[in-house]
Amino acid sequence: QVQLVESGGGVVQPGRSQRLSCAASGFTFSNYAMHWVRQAPGKGLEWVAFMSSDGGLKSYPDSVKGRFTIFRDISKNALYLQMNSLRPEDTAVYYCTREGASSWLDYWGQGTLVTVSS
Amino acid sequence: DIQMTQSPSALAASVGDRVTITCRASQGISNYVAWFQQKPGKAPKSLIYAASSLQSGVPSKFSGSGSGTDFTLTISSLQPEDFATYYCQQYNTYPPTFGQGTKVEIK
Numbered sequence: 001q002v003q004l005v006e007s008g009g010g011v012v013q014p015g016r017s018q019r020l021s022c023a024a025s026g027f028t029f030s031n032y033a034m035h036w037v038r039q040a041p042g043k044g045l046e047w048v049a050f051m052s053s054d055g056g057l058k059s060y061p062d063s064v065k066g067r068f069t070i071f072r073d074i075s076k077n078a079l080y081l082q083m084n085s086l087r088p089e090d091t092a093v094y095y096c097t098r099e100g101a102s103s104w105l106d107y108w109g110q111g112t113l114v115t116v117s118s
Numbered sequence: 119d120i121q122m123t124q125s126p127s128a129l130a131a132s133v134g135d136r137v138t139i140t141c142r143a144s145q146g147i148s149n150y151v152a153w154f155q156q157k158p159g160k161a162p163k164s165l166i167y168a169a170s171s172l173q174s175g176v177p178s179k180f181s182g183s184g185s186g187t188d189f190t191l192t193i194s195s196l197q198p199e200d201f202a203t204y205y206c207q208q209y210n211t212y213p214p215t216f217g218q219g220t221k222v223e224i225k
Contacts, residue, residue: 010211036161043119044217045162045207045216045219046216047215050212062213074149103167103168104164104207104209105152105173105207106164108162108163108164111161
């Protein structure tokens with residue numbers, strides 16, 4: 001069965017960096033586009049990154065563009081989100097999610113909490 | 119960016135009720151709308167994609183409709199496990215954007 005397991009969250013100071021990981025299993029990882037979506041405490045959902053199935057296309061919203069980078073290691077079936085120059089407003093639970101062939105965001109991980117605070 | 123406006127923001131309903139949540143896009147998005155259910159402390163769960171297609175394993179009491187700018191999610195007979203927050207999302211144009219959510223509570 002499809003599983004996505006995020007890790008790497010924690011408390012980080014403003015201006016510092018953090019890298020999140022998402023371990024994928026139960027499907028052929030290299031065949032699927034992947035996304036990261038976040039949720040600030042008590043707030044709604046916000047999309048933060050996309051990578052195409054061939055890895056050649058990436059996209060970010062303006063709120064994180066230039067600070068966040070999505071990448072993957074196919075040999076490890078792992079997706080990553082490198083977050084630099086973190087701000088308090090980046091505090092959120094970060095979810096890894098798979099884009100189905102025609103079914104949009106069909107599977108989600110359980111999320112990992114990043115708290116940006118001094 | 120395309121704005122997705124959900125209504126209502128919250129509603130109270132009884133077990134067995136038919137519930138409808140609407141989502142309006144700020145511009146036409148064809149049928150590129152998905153609906154998600156989220157329970158407290160849990161990850162979102164995909165219910166509907168392409169406005170009206172049910173994700174695998176999702177019960178048929180959930181249905182979606184709409185095209186262009188106006189979309190609806192309907193729960194035909196509300197059950198205790200359906201009390202949650204529901205989000206719409208458009209994926210016609212990047213960045214994909216979510217509605218603000220609709221919290222379905224017990225009356």
